[in-house]
Every structure is written in structure tokens, then in C-alpha cells.
Amino acid sequence: MYRLLKTLRSHPAIVLIAILLISLGFIYPLKTNTHIETNLDKYMPQNNPAFIYSNQAEEWFSIHDGIIIAVENPQGIYQTETLEKVKEITQKLQEMKEIDATDITSLSTADNITGSDYGLEVEPFFTHVPSTEKQLKAVQEAVEKNEMVFHRIVSADEKVTLIIATIHDDSFSQAFYQRILDLAQSYEGPEKIYVAGRPIVEGSLASLASSDMAKMVPLVIITIVLVLLLVMQSFMAMILTLFVVLCSVLWSFGLMSALNIPIYAVSTMLPVMLIAIGVADGIHLFSHLRHFKENHPEANDKTCILDMLQLMWKPVIMTSVTTAIGFLSLLTSEVYPVKYFGLFAAFGVLVAMCLSLSLIPAGITLFGLPRWKRPKKNKTLLHNSSFSEKFTLWILNHATFTMMMTVTLVIVSLWGTSKIWIDSSFLSQFEQTSNIAIADTFINDHFGGTSTMNVIFDANEEDTFKNPRVLMLMDELQNDVEHALPVVGNSFSIVDYLKRMNMVMHADNMAYNVIPDSQELVAQYLLLYEMSGDPDNLLKVVDYPYQKANMTFQLKNDSSLAIQSAIDIIEKYQPQFEELGIHMKYAGSGYRSLVFTDLILKGQIYSIFISLAIVILLISLMFKNVIIGLIGVIPSFITVCISFGLMGLFNIPLDTTTALLSSIAIGMGVDYAIHYLEMYKIYARETNDPQKAMIMAIKHSGTAILFNALVVIAGFMVLMFSSFPPNRTLGFLVSLNMFTSFIGTLTIMAYILVQSHIFIHKEISHE
Numbered sequence: 001m002y003r004l005l006k007t008l009r010s011h012p013a014i015v016l017i018a019i020l021l022i023s024l025g026f027i028y029p030l031k032t033n034t035h036i037e038t039n040l041d042k043y044m045p046q047n048n049p050a051f052i053y054s055n056q057a058e059e060w061f062s063i064h065d066g067i068i069i070a071v072e073n074p075q076g077i078y079q080t081e082t083l084e085k086v087k088e089i090t091q092k093l094q095e096m097k098e099i100d101a102t103d104i105t106s107l108s109t110a111d112n113i114t115g116s117d118y119g120l121e122v123e124p125f126f127t128h129v130p131s132t133e134k135q136l137k138a139v140q141e142a143v144e145k146n147e148m149v150f151h152r153i154v155s156a157d158e159k160v161t162l163i164i165a166t167i168h169d170d171s172f173s174q175a176f177y178q179r180i181l182d183l184a185q186s187y188e189g190p191e192k193i194y195v196a197g198r199p200i201v202e203g204s205l206a207s208l209a210s211s212d213m214a215k216m217v218p219l220v221i222i223t224i225v226l227v228l229l230l231v232m233q234s235f236m237a238m239i240l241t242l243f244v245v246l247c248s249v250l251w252s253f254g255l256m257s258a259l260n261i262p263i264y265a266v267s268t269m270l271p272v273m274l275i276a277i278g279v280a281d282g283i284h285l286f287s288h289l290r291h292f293k294e295n296h297p298e299a300n301d302k303t304c305i306l307d308m309l310q311l312m313w314k315p316v317i318m319t320s321v322t323t324a325i326g327f328l329s330l331l332t333s334e335v336y337p338v339k340y341f342g343l344f345a346a347f348g349v350l351v352a353m354c355l356s357l358s359l360i361p362a363g364i365t366l367f368g369l370p371r372w373k374r375p376k377k378n379k380t381l382l383h384n385s386s387f388s389e390k391f392t393l394w395i396l397n398h399a400t401f402t403m404m405m406t407v408t409l410v411i412v413s414l415w416g417t418s419k420i421w422i423d424s425s426f427l428s429q430f431e432q433t434s435n436i437a438i439a440d441t442f443i444n445d446h447f448g449g450t451s452t453m454n455v456i457f458d459a460n461e462e463d464t465f466k467n468p469r470v471l472m473l474m475d476e477l478q479n480d481v482e483h484a485l486p487v488v489g490n491s492f493s494i495v496d497y498l499k500r501m502n503m504v505m506h507a508d509n510m511a512y513n514v515i516p517d518s519q520e521l522v523a524q525y526l527l528l529y530e531m532s533g534d535p536d537n538l539l540k541v542v543d544y545p546y547q548k549a550n551m552t553f554q555l556k557n558d559s560s561l562a563i564q565s566a567i568d569i570i571e572k573y574q575p576q577f578e579e580l581g582i583h584m585k586y587a588g589s590g591y592r593s594l595v596f597t598d599l600i601l602k603g604q605i606y607s608i609f610i611s612l613a614i615v616i617l618l619i620s621l622m623f624k625n626v627i628i629g630l631i632g633v634i635p636s637f638i639t640v641c642i643s644f645g646l647m648g649l650f651n652i653p654l655d656t657t658t659a660l661l662s663s664i665a666i667g668m669g670v671d672y673a674i675h676y677l678e679m680y681k682i683y684a685r686e687t688n689d690p691q692k693a694m695i696m697a698i699k700h701s702g703t704a705i706l707f708n709a710l711v712v713i714a715g716f717m718v719l720m721f722s723s724f725p726p727n728r729t730l731g732f733l734v735s736l737n738m739f740t741s742f743i744g745t746l747t748i749m750a751y752i753l754v755q756s757h758i759f760i761h762k763e764i765s766h767e
Helices: 002-009 012-032 049-061 080-094 133-144 174-186 198-232 235-258 265-295 301-332 336-367 387-397 399-417 435-446 468-484 494-504 519-532 560-571 574-579 588-623 626-632 634-649 658-687 690-721 725-756
Strands: 066-072 099-105 111-116 119-124 160-167 192-196 451-459 488-492 548-555 582-587
Touching (some): 002 301, 002 336, 012 235, 049 451, 049 548, 066 080, 066 174, 066 435, 080 099, 080 133, 080 174, 119 519, 174 192, 174 198, 192 198, 192 435, 198 235, 198 265, 198 435, 198 690, 235 336, 265 301, 265 336, 265 658, 265 725, 301 588, 336 588, 336 658, 387 399, 387 690, 387 725, 399 634, 399 725, 451 560, 451 588, 468 488, 468 519, 468 560, 494 519, 548 560, 548 588, 560 588, 574 582, 582 588, 588 626, 588 634, 588 658, 626 634, 626 658, 626 725, 634 658, 634 725, 658 725, 690 725
Antiparallel strands (some): 066 160, 066 192, 099 160, 111 119, 451 548, 451 582
């Protein structure tokens, strides 16, 4: 490897031209094939058995997430102007090709099931917008008497009404999303219009991701430039290092576009991470170069560059490979945003490594060494005032205290880790003050909820869902879940149709708002509805042979805790339904989100163990000793414990963003350990004295490690300005990780090295 790097240094112009040409080659796919994934269902593998069944059930019952438009009039919705707007918005939605015109629910389209002398009647609440006080009052009374509408599309205070529209599969786009927002805005005044629903969440997420990345990239570049100038004290060193990381970002996103991999919300952090991480190689290379030049002022540029390459190529490659391994461990995740983030982050890190070892030496060869100021005073390594010696002696003298504090911290962190919970909520990606969060909260406060989960009942025999015993058990289940959980606002199934029909056929007597006790009567009601109403509505809750049924629960929160709490109650009814020959399964976006959390957890567990195992193996191979491999991951292990411990203690959920934490903590945290181990090895063999080796290693690599940590921390702290709360959380936690790894490397790991006398014993082979 050294010979290859030496050869590349001898042809700097060719190296620079080749890098520029490759960079230009990646610009074309980046400009022509970059797209943001807005369909949250495509975050997950569709070959998962749970998703396969869910997709099948959605076809059976036409289960789709709808766009929800809430029309609020503080004076009440039963006014001609307000109802006119409801009808006009409904009609304009029906005209949009992306929307299923036959599946829009509003006061102007909803069926009102009533009884008459002629039997069952199913008609809209109004065909022409009521204009007189009497007509408006009649609509109001009809709504108030209909439990299938009141509290469902009209709020309890009668100041808000909903319009719910289903869109066709794969038809959502940014342009369509903007048309919906423009439509809603055009009807405001005096009414207030709110737009929510899962498709709107997807559109908002995509729109916010684009603007967030556009804001974060310049901010992190400015931050890194300032910090690099501060720590490197050389404009040329800063420019070369910055060029390396910018190329790594360009190549990563260019390759992503060339392979037709979409940008997910979490991908917006990739430029920030690659820029913050990629500068580490340049910092260590220039730090070693400066250290060598200060100790060998007579050396020419070529000698300095070759010494830098000879001594630094191995730790630079190893730190980059271990960081890449940390990210590649995310490939075990079945969650696409996490998987692809890990893949392209690893690619970017390896690109930064290759460019650091080729472009930086080429740049120095062409433009000369950076001009650093000579130190005012040349101190000996073991001088009493030396910071390195003082720091080393302090560590050795306070070793017991340091070890006890570390063990205590790890124990507390492990306890905190047991409290971690996993969240698949996509609404948690937004600020509580954002328009989408405000709209979602408003609708949840006035109605059953914007999130849904479906329970699918599959019976062994036809006509099972005409059986009163089965229907009564379903009714009991609905009531139990609704009353037990405040987060569940409403539920809906064939039971609601039958209770409504039974009541209206008995002159609206509430005593008959129950399931008929006769299967023949149930069958008669269903036949009457098919003849009087829209049979397609009934097919959303039961199939034609009455062998399968769909029960929908509305939830006021899309978190996995809310969904799981509902499932926990539902599962208690499983034995009773099994006795009746009915199997229960789940479908819908809410359930898919819950499966999503399981995939995140499984991927996180695999990621931690795989990355730790591979990093231990690589360090062991590099230093030809398994014990050193184990010692090298101590700072990373402590860091991971503290990070997840804090998440548990401060109720920070594990999601698609924070799932990246372990790979970053292990892959990057071990970098400091590798650089320190390499210098300690060299000085231990030179002095044969572990304490002196520790002092000299800290003086040589400690500064570079500190600068590395400062730059990475500064880069990740930029995420604190992100529009996404989870990104800000990750930025803080990673910054804390880097600080913890830095301290752990120069304290706990350094002390264990001294006590182990590794690299001192003769049995350790020399290179």
C-alpha cells in the first residue's frame, strides 16, 4: 500500500485530474435522477409476511389512508356558506385524477340510514345546499341522530366537519400535495381549513427534507471551515481537507442517484455526517506532518510527505474501515432508509479515506507544505510542566477512582437502556408548532383520530358474520378497546351498520341500538341495505360471502406504544374468536408501523453485535493480538452504553434516525483508539517503558485526537439547527459520543494499556 501511495504522490497532476473527472461524472445522475421517497410504506420490505397479508387485506376491503380536510367555523358549521364550501371542496377533490371520486366522505356525500313506512332508506344528508333556517336545522338534527356520522365527520361541538378523500395507489406527488394545500387555502375565511392524514404527512416530510438539506449543508460547511482553520492553522490544509469531504458527499449522492436509490428523510443527514467524519483523516495526516516538521526542520517536502504516508497510512485506513464497518452493519436492518444510509455512508467514508491518502499528498506536492509557525519553546517530552506528563500522572494516580466511576456509569447506563422504547411515529419527525402537527392535533382533539389500525377477521365458513353471537362479540371488543384506551377515539365495523339499521327500523328507539338477536333479521337488514344504499360501502367492512370482516380503529396518536396498547386488548379476545372458527390478523398503515418498530429493534441488535465483533477482529489483526482488539473497543463500548442509557433515562425513543447511533458510536468512536494504539505501540517499543510510552503517545496523537473530536462534534452539533427533532437529538447524542470516546481513549483505555504491558513484552512480534 505504501508503494502505491508513494507512486501516486509522484504524479500529483494525474491524481487531481482523475478526481475532478470522476466528480464531474457523478454530477449528471445527481441532476437527472435524484428523487425523494414520499411513500412511507416503501420504507419497509413488502416481502415481509405481515406486509403481504396487510396488502392483501387492503385489497379485500379497499383500505387506504385518506387525506383529511377539516373545515372549522367558530359560529357552527350549519350555515349555508360553510356547507356550500364543504360541497365545493368535495366536488373539486372528485375532479382530481389522483383521488378516487367514488370514495370521498363529507356531509354532502355521506349516507344517512333512516327508517320509513316503506322500509330502509339510505340518502345523502343533502343534495342541494340548505339555504333556509328550517333546512339547516333539519340537516343538523339528522346528523345528531346518526352515530355513524356524529362525532365521526362532525365534531361534538358542531363547529368542525371533515372531508375524507382516498387517493389512488402511487399517485401522490409534490405537485398534487401543493394543489391540496392551495385548494384548502383558497376556501379559508371566515372558516379555518386544516389538512392532515398520512399522505399529507408524507408530502410534508418530503418537502421538509429538501429544505432541511438545503439549509444544513451550507451551515456545516461554514462550521467545518472555521473549525479546521482554528485547529489546522493553515488555509491550504483546510482547502485540501474540505475538498476531500465535498468530493465524498458528491460521489455518494451521485452513486445513489445512478443506482436509482431514493433520498429518504434520514438521508438528509448524510452530507452533514460525511463532512464531519471525513475531515478526520486530513486532521491526522496534517497533524503528523506538522509534528514531523517541527522535530525535523531540515527535512524537505518530499521527505515529510513520505514519512507522513509511511507512518499514517495504516491507522488512516484502519480508522476509515472500522467507521465504514460500523455503517455497513446497518445493512442487517430491513428498514430501507437505515439500510441505504449505512451503505452510502460507508461508501462516502471510504471515498474520503482514498482521497485523503491520494489528493492531500498530491496537493502538498504541487503547492508545498503548509506554512506553520514554529513553537515558541521546544519542551522535552518528560519536562515537569508538560501537559502530557501531568495528564498521564493524574490518570495513573487516580486510576481506582476513574475505574469505579466508569463502572458505576456503565451500570446506570445499562439500567437506563432497559427503559428504551421504539417508536415508528412519523408525526414525531415534525415540530409541534409545524402546520402538519397543528392540523393533526386539532383533528385528533375533535374527532376519533387521524391514525388507523385494522383488525381482519377471517372465518372458516361463509355467513359467519351474519351470526349474532359473532357480531355481539365484535361489538364487545369495539366497546372494550374504546373505553379502555383514551388514545382510541373511534372504531367502525359491520356492527355499526347493523345497530344503526336495527334502531331506525324501530322508530329510532335507542333500546334497539344493539345487534339483532336473529340471524335471519341480520340477513334481512343487510339485504335491505344492499337494495337501498351503496353496496360498495358495506364491502369496506365485510366481504360478499360474509366470511371476512374488517374492523377499523381510529387512534389519536400514531406512536407504536398507542398501537401496541390497542393490540394488547384485542389479543385477549383471540381465544373467544378461535372458538367460533375465526382467526384475527392485522392490516393497515398503523399495523405496518408497528411491524416497522420490530424491524428497527432487530436491525439495531444485529448492528451492535456485528459491528463490535468485526471491529474487534480488525484491531486484533492490525496489532496481531486479540487482547489489544478487546482493549481497543472499550471506549466505544462505554460510549454505546452511555448513549442508549441516556435515551432510556430521558425517554428518547429508538426510531429510524436514532437507530443510526450504535453504528456511529462504534465505527467512529474506535478511530481515536486506533490512532492512540498505533502511537503507543511505536513509543512502547522505543522506550520499553509503558509510562513514558503513554506520555509520548498522548503528546503525539492526543492533539490530533482532540482536534478530530472537536471538528466532529462541531459538525454534528450543526444538526441542532435541523427542522427535524430526531435529527437534533441524534446530533446531540453523537456529539456526546465523540466526547465520551475521546475521554475514554485517553483515560480508561490508556490506563489499561499501561497496566497490561502490551507492546513491552518480547512475545509481541515486531513489524
